[in-house]
Amino acid sequence: MARTTDGDGTPVPQRLLAAATRLFAERGYDRTSVQEIVEAAGVTKGALYHYFGSKDDLLHEVYARVLRVQQERLDAFANADEPIEKRLRGAAADVVVTTIENLDDAMIFFRSMHHLSPEKNKQVRAERRRYHERFRALIEEGQESGVFSKATPADLVVDYHFGSVHHLSTWYRPDGPMGPQEVADHLADLLLRALRP
Amino acid sequence: MARTTDGDGTPVPQRLLAAATRLFAERGYDRTSVQEIVEAAGVTKGALYHYFGSKDDLLHEVYARVLRVQQERLDAFANADEPIEKRLRGAAADVVVTTIENLDDAMIFFRSMHHLSPEKNKQVRAERRRYHERFRALIEEGQESGVFSKATPADLVVDYHFGSVHHLSTWYRPDGPMGPQEVADHLADLLLRALRP
DNA sequence: CTGGACAGACTAACCGGTCGGTATGTATCA
DNA sequence: TGATACATACCGACCGGTTAGTCTGTCCAG
Numbered sequence A, B: 001m002a003r004t005t006d007g008d009g010t011p012v013p014q015r016l017l018a019a020a021t022r023l024f025a026e027r028g029y030d031r032t033s034v035q036e037i038v039e040a041a042g043v044t045k046g047a048l049y050h051y052f053g054s055k056d057d058l059l060h061e062v063y064a065r066v067l068r069v070q071q072e073r074l075d076a077f078a079n080a081d082e083p084i085e086k087r088l089r090g091a092a093a094d095v096v097v098t099t100i101e102n103l104d105d106a107m108i109f110f111r112s113m114h115h116l117s118p119e120k121n122k123q124v125r126a127e128r129r130r131y132h133e134r135f136r137a138l139i140e141e142g143q144e145s146g147v148f149s150k151a152t153p154a155d156l157v158v159d160y161h162f163g164s165v166h167h168l169s170t171w172y173r174p175d176g177p178m179g180p181q182e183v184a185d186h187l188a189d190l191l192l193r194a195l196r197p
Numbered sequence C: 001c002t003g004g005a006c007a008g009a010c011t012a013a014c015c016g017g018t019c020g021g022t023a024t025g026t027a028t029c030a
Numbered sequence D: 001t002g003a004t005a006c007a008t009a010c011c012g013a014c015c016g017g018t019t020a021g022t023c024t025g026t027c028c029a030g
Helices: A012-027 A034-041 A045-051 A055-078 A084-101 A103-111 A118-144 A154-171 A180-195 B012-027 B034-041 B045-051 B055-078 B084-101 B103-111 B118-144 B154-171 B180-194
Strands: none
Touching (some): A012 A103, A034 A045, A055 A103, A084 A103, A084 A180, A103 A154, A118 A154, A154 B180, A180 B154, B012 B055, B034 B045, B055 B084, B084 B154
16 A cells, blocks of 8 residues: 555645645634644655755645636636636635635735745746636726726726725635625626726 | 933833834734834843733733724714715714724734734723724714615615724735825715615 | 843753664566 | 666755844943
């Protein structure tokens, strides 16, 4: 039997990543010791430093995973064969749902970026910008075609919406009165209503 | 001459608070050592622990200051003798301006809450709720009188707006193309437009 | 001479990361 | 088939460095 799956069926690197994600979201990056991560994953430090170069690397992996997923989902909605209104609404609501379904990731994303090393921070920022720009392009397209109001610069509208997404990890509770889809519909509504000409 | 004002005219406790605010915003709470704070303030650890019980206390003071100022300003706008639309717009825009003018505070506020001790965290949350509820009351008032749409629960609208305020510290740059008032007007516009019946 | 306002040396606890070592799996060849 | 050789996966003691907080002492105002 391969050592990689001792204990349960999940490979060690993924177990470490999962444990780190949970702990980083729970206590923050600096308050989580490498020792705690490896204990939660049921291995020792040797294993962690066998698969990851540093604690920082672990955090970076979390970011990479989130960014990849979000960008893929946005592209799918943005490139669909639908009227612009529907595409924007779909993308805006979807990012809310996936954020709620991965609140830990969101928490880490917005709270721990400054813990990344400068190069990795730069890399993450660059990918974030790609995401931001794809979203902005959607809004601009609607503005050009007269479906959305031009009163507010598209850039600002993007930040307005992502502010609310960002904020979710602060106030949303899974045991609260609203489900993910419900919140998503409301937030997408607010965005679309704000954009009415 | 009192030792409290050695060096410049500012009393030591305020110098410590100012230094801590800047450093916490710059590097984060955990990455800022007590030694760095006292050096930036031109004193030693003896002085810090003479005035503050702990590093945590220092952070708490930053929160208390921000909360007090924001609550006062909100109350002023909310209780003014104006139509509800104007009062909400005024409050919504004002919080944006003051947030931009104290970006360090905002950065710390949303990034470092989880570093507070449980009791202090609870205390801060309670005050935050008061603020949130005053703002929500404004929106509900407008909804009741038919000036604002009832399509979205008032609670969610509040979180929507404060999401964008929260987000400011992430993207706003003082040397960017927009001034504080300009951004504030746009964001208040978006809120009011989203609330149109 | 008393007490507040500090200075600064000190401590005990961690923490990230390293490193030598071991166990297991796999490829090669006689 | 069985032995040899090497690679991969991991263990856990250990190290250098840092940190929040303490404690004793000094100095000056009133």
